[in-house]
Each structure stands twice: as structure tokens, then as C-alpha cells.
Amino acid sequence: MLHRNRRLIAVPLAVLTGTLALSSCGAKAGETTAGASGAQSCVDTSGDSVKVGFINSLSGTMAISETTVSESLKMAVDEINAAGGVMGKKLDVVAEDGASEPATFAEKAEKLVRQDCVAAVFGGWTSSSRKAMLPVFETNNSLLFYPVQYEGLESSPNIYYTGATTNQQIIPALDWLKEQGKSKIFLVGSDYVFPRTANKIINAYAKANGMTVVGEEYTPLGSTDFTTIANKVASSGADAVFNTLNGDSNVAFFRQYRSLGLSPETMPVVSVSIAEEEVSGVGVENLVGQYTAWDYYQTLDTPANTKFVADFKAAYGADRVTSDPMEAAYTSVYLWKAMVEKAGSFETDAVNEAADGVSFDAPEGTVVVDGDNNHITKTPRIGQVDSTGLINTVWSAPEPVEPDPYLKSYPWAAGIAG
Amino acid sequence: MTGGLGVPSRRNALAGTGALALVLLVVAPLMLSDFRLALLGKFICFAIVAVGIGIAWGRGGMLTLGQGVFFGIGGYAMAMHLKLADAELNGGSGVPDFMLLYGDGTVPGWWEPFRSPLFTLLAVVALPALLATALGLAIFKRRIKGAYFAILSQAMVAAFVVLLVGQQQTTGGTNGLNGFRSFFGYSLSDPANRLTLYYLAAGILVAAVALSAALQRSRFGELLVATRDAEERVRFLGYDPALVKTVAFALAAALAGVAGALFVPIVGIISPADIGVVPSIVFIVGVAVGGRAGLFGPVLGAIGVAWAETSLSEAFPSFWSYFQGALLIAVIALLPGGAASLVDRLRERATSPRRGASSPPAAGAAGTPAPAAAASTPADRPAEEVHP
Numbered sequence: 001m002l003h004r005n006r007r008l009i010a011v012p013l014a015v016l017t018g019t020l021a022l023s024s025c026g027a028k029a030g031e032t033t034a035g036a037s038g039a040q041s042c043v044d045t046s047g048d049s050v051k052v053g054f055i056n057s058l059s060g061t062m063a064i065s066e067t068t069v070s071e072s073l074k075m076a077v078d079e080i081n082a083a084g085g086v087m088g089k090k091l092d093v094v095a096e097d098g099a100s101e102p103a104t105f106a107e108k109a110e111k112l113v114r115q116d117c118v119a120a121v122f123g124g125w126t127s128s129s130r131k132a133m134l135p136v137f138e139t140n141n142s143l144l145f146y147p148v149q150y151e152g153l154e155s156s157p158n159i160y161y162t163g164a165t166t167n168q169q170i171i172p173a174l175d176w177l178k179e180q181g182k183s184k185i186f187l188v189g190s191d192y193v194f195p196r197t198a199n200k201i202i203n204a205y206a207k208a209n210g211m212t213v214v215g216e217e218y219t220p221l222g223s224t225d226f227t228t229i230a231n232k233v234a235s236s237g238a239d240a241v242f243n244t245l246n247g248d249s250n251v252a253f254f255r256q257y258r259s260l261g262l263s264p265e266t267m268p269v270v271s272v273s274i275a276e277e278e279v280s281g282v283g284v285e286n287l288v289g290q291y292t293a294w295d296y297y298q299t300l301d302t303p304a305n306t307k308f309v310a311d312f313k314a315a316y317g318a319d320r321v322t323s324d325p326m327e328a329a330y331t332s333v334y335l336w337k338a339m340v341e342k343a344g345s346f347e348t349d350a351v352n353e354a355a356d357g358v359s360f361d362a363p364e365g366t367v368v369v370d371g372d373n374n375h376i377t378k379t380p381r382i383g384q385v386d387s388t389g390l391i392n393t394v395w396s397a398p399e400p401v402e403p404d405p406y407l408k409s410y411p412w413a414a415g416i417a418g
Numbered sequence: 419m420t421g422g423l424g425v426p427s428r429r430n431a432l433a434g435t436g437a438l439a440l441v442l443l444v445v446a447p448l449m450l451s452d453f454r455l456a457l458l459g460k461f462i463c464f465a466i467v468a469v470g471i472g473i474a475w476g477r478g479g480m481l482t483l484g485q486g487v488f489f490g491i492g493g494y495a496m497a498m499h500l501k502l503a504d505a506e507l508n509g510g511s512g513v514p515d516f517m518l519l520y521g522d523g524t525v526p527g528w529w530e531p532f533r534s535p536l537f538t539l540l541a542v543v544a545l546p547a548l549l550a551t552a553l554g555l556a557i558f559k560r561r562i563k564g565a566y567f568a569i570l571s572q573a574m575v576a577a578f579v580v581l582l583v584g585q586q587q588t589t590g591g592t593n594g595l596n597g598f599r600s601f602f603g604y605s606l607s608d609p610a611n612r613l614t615l616y617y618l619a620a621g622i623l624v625a626a627v628a629l630s631a632a633l634q635r636s637r638f639g640e641l642l643v644a645t646r647d648a649e650e651r652v653r654f655l656g657y658d659p660a661l662v663k664t665v666a667f668a669l670a671a672a673l674a675g676v677a678g679a680l681f682v683p684i685v686g687i688i689s690p691a692d693i694g695v696v697p698s699i700v701f702i703v704g705v706a707v708g709g710r711a712g713l714f715g716p717v718l719g720a721i722g723v724a725w726a727e728t729s730l731s732e733a734f735p736s737f738w739s740y741f742q743g744a745l746l747i748a749v750i751a752l753l754p755g756g757a758a759s760l761v762d763r764l765r766e767r768a769t770s771p772r773r774g775a776s777s778p779p780a781a782g783a784a785g786t787p788a789p790a791a792a793a794s795t796p797a798d799r800p801a802e803e804v805h806p
Contacts, residue, residue: 027608058736097735101691102594107457111732114453128593132687135597139607153519191583192592197520220580221592 041141042117045346049090052077052333053112055123055133060100061222061247065325066125068277069147070095072326073122075315076333086337087344094118102132109133113142119346120145120336122329127151127193134159141348145336147329149272149294151197152405153416155373157352162332162367163325164295164378165405170198172380173270173293174205176395177240182268184214186238188229188245188253191218195244198272200416201407202242208412214238223249230256233267243271250274254286264289270382275323276391284389294324295378296364297391305363321390322363331362335369335376365400375403425639426713431631434714438627442620452609459616459684461724462623466677468705468720469626470670473633475702476710478666479646480563484571485674485701487578488546490693492675494582495545496682497595498529499538504599515597521587529588535602542679543672550671554664561660563649575698579690594689601683612684619680623717626673631713633669642666707749709756719756 043050054073056066077091085091094116096108105124112118113136120143124130130146137144137158149164177185187202189195199216206213214236217229230253233241245253250271257269270291276298279287298309298321308330312322335358340346343354356371367376377400383391407413426434446458467485474480501514502525511518513525531537553574557567582589589595604611633639645652645659652659682688691697701720708719726745730738753759 027605027611028603059731059739095735097731097738099731102596102689103685103687103692106596106685106687107460107728108731110453110456115451126592128689128691131593131596132689135686193520193586196586196591218584220583 041348042114043119043346044117045089045119048088049092050086050346051092051094051116051118053109053116053118053121053123054093054095055098055105055108055112055121056095057100057125057129058095058097062098062100062125064281065277066098066100066123068323068326069123069125069329071316072312072322072330073333075312076330078315079311080333080337086340087346098123098129100126102126102128105129106132106136109136109144110140113137113140119143119340120351122147122332122336124148125325130154130159143336143348143351145329145332147332148325149328151194152407153197155375155405157374158348159374160332160335160355160369161375161403161405162328162335164380165375165403166198166201167404167407167410168295168378168380168401169272169293170201171205171407171410172397172401173242173272173382174202174209174211176293176382177242177270178209178211179395180240182239183211184237184239185211186214186233186236186241187216188233188241188243189218190221190223190244190246190249192221192246194273195246198244199242201413204412204416219245219249221246221249224252226253226256229253230260230262233257234260234262238267241267241269243269244273245271246273247278248281250278250282251286254282254290258286264291275325276321276389277323277326279385279389279391280321284385284387287385287389288387290385291394292383292385292391293380294383294391295380296324296327297381297383297393298322299383299390299392300364300381302363302365304361308363324364327363331360331364331367331376334360334362335367339369367400370403373403373405375405377402425634426631428635431635431713435624435628435631438714438717439620439624442624443617446620447613447616452612455616456612456684457728458721459619460681461721462616462619463677463681463684464701464704464724465717465720466619466623466626466680467674467701468708468716469623469630470673470677471701471705472710472712472716473630473642473673474666474670475705476712476716477634477639477642477646478663480663480667481565481568481702482571482667482670483568483698483702484574485670486575486693486695486698487571488550488671488674489678489681489697489701490578490582490688490690491546491549491678492542493678493682493688493693494589494595495532495538495541495675496679497598497688498532499535500598500601500682501595502529502533503535503602504597507600514595516590516593516595517587520591526588542675546671546675547668550668551664554667555660558660558663558667572695572698575693575695579694582690590689592690594687594692595682596687596689598683598686606683606686615680615684619684622676622680626676627713627717634713638662638665703746705756707746707756709758712756712758715756715758718758722757 054070056070057063058067058070077093080086081090094112096112098105098108109121112121122145124133124144124146125148127150133144134156138156142158144159145162146159147162149169152166185206187199189199195218203213215232215238217232219229268291270293272293274282274292275294309322313320338358338360339351339355342358343350355369357368359366359368365379367378369376379400380397381393382395384394385391407416447455450458467489471482471485474482505514506512513523517523517525557570583591598606600606601611601615641652641657641662645662649659704720704723705716707723709715727742730741749757
């Protein structure tokens with residue numbers, strides 16, 4: 001028996017030794033300079049069409065939100081194609097399912113870039129999906145357009161962030177609360193990176209602005225038990241609640257909140273993850289009169305938005321709504337088009353070179369790309385949910401706010417970006 | 419007796435292992451593009467976990483629904499080392515980037531040992547094995563088995579995920595650990611190094627299969643199958659079934675740990691989503707589809723299911739999950755012994771058509787053999803689901 005075992009193990013051991021010997025061929029870390037990536041771009045722009053990639057979760061827990069983004073991306077591409085394409089080339093979409101899993105996002109992003117050789121990729125929603133894809137785009141020196149508001153503290157030369165960073169959503173919401181005379185804030189959030197970072201910023205803001213955070217509670221993503229937390233909120237004496245809960249948890253939270261007799265008049269809730277799309281899911285009756293912080297609402301009265309909403313309803317149904325991430329996704333395709341046309345090239349370095357100052361008359365108003373951090377200017381708006389489930393602007397920043405992902409222009413935020 | 423337990427002959431085992439090595443180490447690198455080869459590397463990681471599940475579940479009867487924990491420990495141990503090593507590159511501060519953003523900018527004490535490559539490599543194998551040993555002794559000595567063991571291991575995964583998510587500043591929370599630049603000093607963006615990683619994973623898989631084959635033919639392997647089929651009888655014969663099961667469980671855990679450690683540099687990320695309840699079940703699904711008791715069933719099942727999932731989701735991004743579900747139902751309903759049992763079935767039908775037709779239906783893939791049924795099986799006849 002010993003003899004048999006030895007023979008069975010000897011072969012693979014030899015294989016292992018052989019493969020280890022091979023390892024001497026590769027480059028040592030630190031020897032290669034940044035950007036000297038092994039993979040050469042394989043984007044083919046010689047034909048009369050060029051490929052672009054979509055990566056959204058079409059299955060899994062995030063599918064409900066991300067499908068809407070995929071639809072508005074598709075609408076933008078169809079419009080662009082109908083108008084003659086980008087630099088005369090039609091866009092060919094390769095769509096992939098990120099399946100709500102970071103590792104799948106990384107896998108599919110790599111497939112889009114290396115196998116399909118797309119000129120740019122649009123999509124991603126959760127921070128974890130973006131963080132997972134970032135190395136793929138940096139290693140292959142390719143481009144990702146990320147359309148969702150996020151926690152900031154990031155800027156990559158290979159990612160364009162067309163959603164709000166914290167100083168275009170969280171901080172304006174705090175300014176507004178302060179303006180309303182609210183000084184005692186209760187923080188409720190799902191336990192992941194966005195709420196934790198947002199609340200870190202809120203705590204620093206409160207300290208510098210004479211506000212007090214009277215409570216800070218987290219629940220696991222998907223949790224629906226809010227009995228204890230709602231009671232804590234009710235007895236905390238808070239003036240307002242800052243809500244960074246995600247998904248289903250909102251239903252349970254707002255139900256519990258209402259059952260304790262709380263209302264927008266006595267203790268308003270400002271939510272940063274509830275847009276038009278989510279209102280019907282949470283239940284209009286639970287949200288009427290509550291506040292949200294975004295940069296776009298379906299009800300905005302701009303010519304670009306009137307067209308955007310009408311076209312979307314025509315394409316996907318009259319009962320459908322449009323939301324901030326959908327608008328940011330739609331905008332991202334047009335911004336990429338403008339960058340490419342300004343650069344006169346689909347090549348990443350040329351596009352990056354051209355990006356600064358590129359603008360687009362988006363449904364939310366004119367947005368401008370900041371080439372230093374690859375974010376865009378956006379106009380923060382506080383909205384209030386009405387009885388039809390739409391959100392109306394009750395406060396708006398006087399002018400678009402420059403993106404500041406690392407909060408460098410806010411002295412009180414000095415400790416946050418490390 | 420060995421022949422009757424679904425154990426391939428020595429020649430078949432060697433030939434099969436050789437064929438696997440040939441396909442993974444020679445054919446695949448020649449045929450596949452860089453991207454596809456890296457994908458296969460990822461599937462190989464799952465296959466290494468599957469080899470362990472084949473031992474613990476297929477032959478030991480322990481439905482290990484918690485392999486994500488061991489996969490995660492191996493993965494996070496490796497990821498922590500890579501993050502620390504990256505932070506020291508080019509005269510860095512030695513503090514991983516995400517800790518600067520979300521933590522207080524200092525490296526916690528329990529991270530420090532992972533600066534050492536040697537400690538990390540040991541930890542990848544030893545931590546999962548030790549945890550499994552401790553758990554195994556605690557559980558099996560109390561004669562907890564069947565569904566209770568499965569529920570317990572599943573609960574352990576759920577708890578582990580909550581723990582990781584809550585520790586944003588030290589574990590990266592839901593983001594997990596990612597953005598690795600080097601692997602033991604070698605740049606991860608160099609295709610030559612990525613190829614080496616693939617060979618390393620493939621080599622380890624072949625070695626794991628060889629180990630599993632050796633184990634299957636050993637006295638311990640026979641004892642393990644005996645414990646699965648008639649635990650009380652094994653006890654009456656003077657052996658301690660708890661020890662036998664613990665060893666198999668620890669071995670499966672160590673293999674999962676190694677797989678997790680390989681997954682990290684190959685895929686470039688480890689996050690709670692990769693090791694949670696769902697991935698833990700998917701590990702089992704692959705093994706069930708391939709055939710859990712055989713030598714190659716778990717490997718082929720794991721790679722096959724992962725490959726099918728990727729191809730289907732590429733071809734039908736919006737409704738691939740239905741196909742995947744249908745595939746699973748079809749295999750479990752029509753081939754309860756897994757795809758690998760198809761070969762045995764055909765062979766059996768060819769040699770003795772009557773027996774093949776009258777063979778009783780095998781237990782469902784999610785069930786462990788009921789002690790009463792197993793005890794009633796004569797010792798010289800294989801339990802039905804080993805060899806339907």
C-alpha cells in the first residue's frame with residue numbers, strides 16, 4: 001500500500017516542482033513601472049462599428065435596481081446609434097450579468113475588456129462591485145463608467161464616476177438639515193461601506209457644526225427586524241433621522257417608524273438610497289412627506305429631462321419611473337461619446353487627455369467632467385415624496401457643485417481621508 | 419472489498435489522474451486564451467474544495483455545508499499577506515490602503531503575523547484544519563450527525579460572514595480585500611506570472627486528486643466509508659468513528675483553505691460574497707452534480723457547473739439562472755449518483771441488464787444515508803448510493 005501511495009503522489013509532486021521552476025520567468029513586483037501592463041489593448045476600431053460593454057446585475061439581490069440602469073444605458077446607445085454613432089461608428093453592446101457578486105463583476109469585466117475588446121464599459125452599482133472591477137480596468141488600462149452615488153475617497157484614472165460623491169449628496173443634505181434648524185440627528189444604516197463612510201463624515205460634520213449625533217445603528221443588509229432600532233429612534237429625542245438603509249430594510253424600518261406614531265412633521269427622515277424606483281417597493285404610504293437627497297428627480301423641469309422621461313416611458317412603459325442612477329448612467333454614455341469625439345480617438349490615454357472640461361446637457365442640468373478626479377459637477381437637491389410616489393424638489397443648490405471625492409476643501413473632514 | 423466500494427482500480431486511478439494532469443497542464447494552456455485560462459484557474463480552486471467535499475461528504479457522509487468558512491480563512495489569510503506585502507512595496511508605509519481610508523491608519527495586532535510569507539503559508543493549511551479538528555471533536559464526539567451537522571456548518575458560515583462584514587476597518591467589510599499587486603514578490607499584472615499561478619493551481623489540484631485516490635485505497639479510506647454506512651458497527655469493532663470523521667473533515671477543511679489561498683491571487687478579490695451561504699451551497703452542488711463518492715466526480719462536477727454557469731450567463735445574461743436551476747434538477751432527478759455515475763450505469767447495464775434495471779433509487783443528493791437503512795445493508799454489499 002505504501003508503494004502504491006508513493007507512486008500516486010510522486011507524479012503530481014514532480015509536476016508541482018516543475019511549475020514552481022517556471023515562476024522564475026515573470027517580472028518581480030516593483031520592477032515594472034506603473035502602467036507598463038502586460039496586456040495590450042485589443043480594441044478594434046477599424047470597422048464601421050465599435051463594441052461597448054454593459055455590466056449590471058441582472059440576477060441576484062441587486063437585479064431590481066441594476067436592471068433599470070441597464071435599460072437607460074441601452075436607451076442612450078440606441079439614441080446615439082440612431083443619430084449616427086460615435087465618430088461615425090455604430091455602437092455594438094455586449095451585455096454581461098454581474099449577478100450581484102463582486103467576484104463575478106471582476107470576471108465579467110475582464111471578459112469584456114480582454115475577450116470582447118470593448119472600448120469602454122458602463123455599469124456597476126455596489127461599492128464592492130466597483131472595488132472588485134477597479135484592478136481589472138487599471139491593469140488593462142481600459143475605461144469604466146460608474147453611474148451610482150457612492151462614498152467617495154476614490155479616484156482612478158480608469159474610472160469615470162457620474163453619480164454623486166459625498167460632497168454632492170451627503171454634505172448638502174446636512175447643510176439643508178442645519179438650515180432647517182435640526183441639531184440632533186439619529187443615524188440608521190445597513191452594515192456596509194457606504195453607510196459606514198457616510199456616517200463617519202456626518203459625525204465629523206456634526207462636531208464642526210454644533211450638531212449632535214444622538215444615535216448610530218447598523219443592521220445587516222437585508223435585515224427586516226427594526227423593533228429595537230425604531231424604539232431607540234423614537235426615544236432618542238432626535239430632530240431628524242439620516243437614513244442610509246438599503247433595499248428591503250427600508251420597508252420594515254418605515255413601517256415600524258410609523259407604528260410608533262412618528263411622522264415627517266415631528267421627526268423627518270432623509271434617505272439617500274431611496275429613489276423613484278424604490279418608492280413603490282417601500283410603499284408610497286410609508287414614505288409620503290419624507291425627504292431624499294439626490295441630484296436628479298423625475299419631476300425636474302428641464303427640456304432635456306422632459307425628453308428623457310418621455311423617451312424612457314415610450315421605450316419601457318408609461319408606468320415606469322426614472323431615477324438618479326438611471327439618469328447618471330444615461331449621462332455617462334453621452335459623456336464618453338463627447339470625450340471620444342474631442343479626443344478623436346477611442347484609445348484610453350487619449351480619452352483621458354481630452355476628458356477635462358467635457359460637458360453634456362443632461363436631464364439634471366449641464367454637467368462638466370473634472371479631469372483631475374474623473375468625477376463630474378452635479379447639482380444637489382433635496383426632494384420630498386408626494387402621494388403619487390414621485391419626488392419633488394424642495395431645495396436645490398444655487399449652482400452645480402464641484403466634485404471633491406477626498407473632501408479636501410472641508411477643513412473639518414481632515415481626518416477622514418486618512 | 420475495495421473493488422465493491424466504487425473505488426477505481428489502481429490502474430484506472432493512475433490513468434485518470436494522468437489524463438486530468440495532461441488536460442489541465444498541457445492541453446488547456448495550449449487551447450485557451452489568457453482570459454479563459456484564468457477562468458479555468460478559478461474553477462480549479464472550486465475543484466480543490468470539491469475534492470475535499472468528496473472525501474468528507476462522498477465517503478464520510480458528512481454534509482459539509484460550511485466549506486465557505488475554511489475557503490474564507492485560507493483566502494483571507496493569503497489576502498492579508500498580499501495586502502501587507504503590497505503596502506511595503508516601493509517604500510510604502512506598510513499599512514494597507516483600505517485601512518488608511520476606513521480604519522485608524524494602524525495595522526491591528528492580529529494582522530502582523532501575516533507579514534511573514536512562511537506563517538501565511540502555514541496558516542492557510544493549518545488554521546482551517548485546526549478549526550475543523552476542534553469543531554469535529556466537539557461535534558462528532560457528541561454523536562451529532564446528519565441534518566444537524568449540516569445545519570450547524572451552515573450557521574457557522576452565516577456567522578462568519580456577519581463577523582467579516584461588521585469589521586470594515588480590519589477586514590474590508592462587504593468590499594472584502596482586493597487590488598493585489600504582487601504575489602510573493604512577483605508582479606500580478608505580468609501574464610507570465612499569472613500563467614505560473616494557473617500551473618500552480620492545476621498542479622495542486624492534481625496532487626489533491628492523487629492524495630484522495632491514495633486515501634481511498636488506504637485502510638483509513640475503508641474505515642471512513644464503513645463509518646458512513648454503519649457508524650455503530652464501526653464503534654463495536656473498537657474504532658472511534660468521531661476520530662475517523664474528524665480527520666476527514668479536517669482534511670476537507672485544509673483543502674478548502676488551500677483553494678481559498680489560490681483563489682485570491684487568481685481572481686484578485688476575496689469578499690464575504692465569495693464565501694457565504696450561497697457559495698458554500700454551490701460547492702456542494704458541483705460535487706452532487708459530478709457524483710460525490712467517486713474520485714473524479716467532484717472535480718468534474720465543480721468545473722462543469724462553474725463552466726456552465728459562466729457560459730450560460732454570457733450567452734443569456736438576463737435569464738441564465740433558470741437554465742442553471744433546470745440543469746441541477748435534471749441531474750439530481752435523473753442521475754442521483756451524479757454525472758460520473760452515468761459511466762458506471764452504462765457499464766453495469768451492459769454487463770448485467772437485470773440488476774441495472776432493478777437497482778433501488780438512490781437517496782436524494784442532499785441527504786445523508788439513514789443509519790437504519792445503512793445498517794441493514796450487508797457489509798459485503800456496497801451501500802446503494804455509492805454505486806447505484
